Amino acid sequence: MKLSEKISARGQSRPFYTFEFFPPRTNQGFENLVARISRLATLDPLAISVTWGAGGSTKDRSLELAGITQSHPYNLDTILHLTCTNMQEGLIDDVLKSVKDKGIENLLALRGDPPRGKEEWIPSDPRFTHAVDLVRYIRSVPEYSSHFCIGVAGYPDGHPDTSLDEEVEIANLKAKVDAGADFIITQLFYDVEQFIRWVKKVREAGITVPIIPGVMPIQTYATFARLTKLCGTTVPQDLEEALKPLKHDDRLVKDFGVEYAIDMIQKIHAAGDIQGFHFCTLNLEKSVQRVLEGLRWTGVSQGSPNKLIADLPAPLGESGLLITPTSAASTATSGLVSLTNKSKTEQGKGELNNAATWDDFPNGRFGDFKSPAFGNQDPWGGSGIARSDVNPDWGNPKSCEDLTRMFTNYLESQIATTPFSDGPLCPESVTILPQLKKLTERGWWTVGSQPAVDAVSSADPIFGWGPRSGWVFQKAFVEFFCDKKDADAIEKYIADNGKGWVHYFMANDKGDLRGNVPGEGRNAVTWGIFPGSEIAQSTIIERESFITWKEEAFSTWRGWASLYPPGSQERHVLETVANERWLVSIIHHDYREPDSLWTFVFDKELGF
Structure with a gap:
């Protein structure tokens, strides 16, 4: 009607x-x-x-x-x-x-x-x-x-x-x-x-x-x-x-x-x-x-x-996770979300929660990929770039060096935003600022990360989330764009030296995907323990959400490029980045050692 x-x-x-x-x-x-x-x-x-x-x-x-x-x-x-x-x-x-x-x-x-x-x-x-x-x-x-x-x-x-x-x-x-x-x-x-x-x-x-x-x-x-x-x-x-x-x-x-x-x-x-x-x-x-x-x-x-609708059975696969963002998830060092897989007979039990709990905490841009609200960065299907002219903070990049300078300026709080972040660096990211700067200055432009955290109060002003009187944990991870040569070197280095402690995903805009996460495995990298509640695993990095994030990340490069006239040097540089760079995500599972990820990454074999 x-x-x-x-x-x-x-x-x-x-x-x-x-x-x-x-x-x-x-x-x-x-x-x-x-x-x-x-x-x-x-x-x-x-x-x-x-x-x-x-x-x-x-x-x-x-x-x-x-x-x-x-x-x-x-x-x-x-x-x-x-x-x-x-x-x-x-x-x-x-x-x-x-x-x-x-x-x-x-x-x-x-x-x-x-x-x-x-x-x-x-x-x-x-x-x-x-x-x-x-x-x-x-x-x-x-x-x-x-x-x-x-x-x-x-x-x-x-x-x-x-x-x-x-x-x-x-x-x-x-x-x-x-x-x-x-x-x-x-x-x-x-x-x-x-x-x-x-x-x-x-x-x-x-x-x-x-x-x-x-x-x-x-x-x-x-x-x-x-x-x-x-x-x-x-x-x-x-x-x-x-x-x-x-x-x-x-x-x-x-x-x-x-x-x-x-x-x-x-x-x-x-x-x-x-x-x-x-x-x-x-x-x-x-x-x-x-x-x-x-x-x-x-x-x-x-x-x-x-x-009539109330009496209809829910489609198969209706299950949910308690989604809770870390402070990193709302900044340039944005998080991914998901958690350890369970069999169908266990859905809704143990760490997992019913679909109704999906709304208890926000999904953010990397919520559980089974959630109806997954990927709601821009519900109208845009590129993630605001409908406005080029932000003067981003400059007019005519080379990769210019882009390195922009990302570095962001980390040093000289500019408030990047195309990948609509707000200043959060306090949590500041705790790993030297490491992020070192990667960025190497030409690995960081767009996602979080530090390792071992049993910090959920009321902590920097790392806390969820109900009070609880304890929160984090595994360190970092995401960045790099060229293919470096992506190849990272893959080999992890294969030779990871020893099961390090997982990774990497992909380019053409759809080539690499990783060492087995099968349908999911890496829970943020979780919390709260009185009278199930374990809440809020930030997870897994294949499906990484692929979706990859698509959004590269569309951001292309959306940024489209703000410049065809034939301009800026547009050429940004489109070349979208065509040739790789998005890399690295996770270290030793959350009890704050420097585990950084000690591993900053090795002379990788050029540091």
């Missing part, structure tokens, strides 16, 4: 809500997301939406997920996001036909990420440069015009890629509605007063279609900081101040995020006009459920077709 018709039929009887999901990167995550959507469907959303990666990068997965949720036995009215810029010519026509054939009646028409650095190597359809072009086109084609209900985006804090006056942006929004849009879903925001003022101006401009505000409960401080920056979201000063003392305690941040979302929604609903809310779930479920319970909006209506 069309969303506009459902909203109209609902009237002012009670508030409604919709849930947004993105296609997971792995087959296991995809399978488990379907089960998660099944559970969330018992909360009776008016519809769900499925995001569309930049330039159609998640086309097949997005269409597959939307087709599943729209069809029997799920029967969830599904809104498919569809972007129009930087798309291959003819792709939109193919997608519209496929979407209609799947019985999907709702679209969210978006401009999408603009071409960066005049990306002439990606052909685009000249008919579509803005969302309004997509709306007009759909309404102009008889077979689609009456079939689809079309939504468009609104930007209460302004569009992240423009510096237009608010009046101009509202005029652009009206143009989209006049072209045939039926509803508006807004970009996420946290300034309620600004939103209410914006809604008033939108109504004064003659826009009468339903406005559905986008709400993203704060899950972790790192995710909040990253996505508000990516979306150009205004963060009220009182919110920033309230988060400061909490940001290193994941439980407190999540609890605060739930309460803040409840307060936002209550204020917006009390102001009138707004009857529905769009939850940006990040493929997580607990916070959304807690918000709706706090609002007393939960409960399945009698006769709702969604009640």
Whole structure:
């Protein structure tokens, strides 16, 4: 059913809500997301939406997920996001036909990420440069015009890629509605007063279609900081101040995020006009459920077709891990996550936890690869580079020496970010700063690491995480980019000298993968022991997550390269790095000896 018709039929009887999901990167995550959507469907959303990666990068997965949720036995009215810029010519026509054939009646028409650095190597359809072009086109084609209900985006804090006056942006929004849009879903925001003022101006401009505000409960401080920056979201000063003392305690941040979302929604609903809310779930479920319970909006209506969902069996493979980030996971020295494999009969026992616990702690960019939220660095499928011009801190690299200088400057706190880190070096990484600098100056650009830790209090301000009154442990690991000659030397050196204490993965952008981790083995490199709780293994390095991280890491190089014009020296250097360098991850299992990894790596045989 069309969303506009459902909203109209609902009237002012009670508030409604919709849930947004993105296609997971792995087959296991995809399978488990379907089960998660099944559970969330018992909360009776008016519809769900499925995001569309930049330039159609998640086309097949997005269409597959939307087709599943729209069809029997799920029967969830599904809104498919569809972007129009930087798309291959003819792709939109193919997608519209496929979407209609799947019985999907709702679209969210978006401009999408603009071409960066005049990306002439990606052909685009000249008919579509803005969302309004997509709306007009759909309404102009008889077979689609009456079939689809079309939504468009609104930007209460302004569009992240423009510096237009608010009046101009509202005029652009009206143009989209006049072209045939039926509803508006807004970009996420946290300034309620600004939103209410914006809604008033939108109504004064003659826009009468339903406005559905986008709400993203704060899950972790790192995710909040990253996505508000990516979306150009205004963060009220009182919110920033309230988060400061909490940001290193994941439980407190999540609890605060739930309460803040409840307060936002209550204020917006009390102001009138707004009857529905769009939850940006990040493929997580607990916070959304807690918000709706706090609002007393939960409960399945009698006769709702969604009640069927509750009785559906979960797909095979539905199991979970207690995911808890170390401080390293939110910096340039980012972590990986997973843990020791168990047989199917042991899933949910011992160290492993039920799928419901996936949300207890954030997955981060390297959560358990079976989690629906695995790899949520950018749920819209972007490169990880913010939608902005080149950061001046990164300079204009014309050689590998320039890149070494940039990474070194970051380690020395002379610059605050790199394309691989959106914040300063964390205190944990500072404890191994000399080692990271030595590697970087060697031309091995570090992008992930953590020191060895043996039974440190979980309340420790640098290494602590999770519940208080516990103990945390870490194995040292380091990740970096190096050339093939050095990668070959590292592989041989580990084979000759590792003696079972050292594991590694290494890969290039062409898909060549090497490693000495046996079979389906997983290396738990961070774990915690807490009173009355299972052992929580939070950071794990294993094949599947390393491959996914490798793809993201090399796409970051290419995304950075695309910010420079074709033919420029900067673009050539960055594309050469993406084509020729290897990403290497090395783990040392002796966590009781702080210098074990570094003593091993800094050997004269490797050129140190």
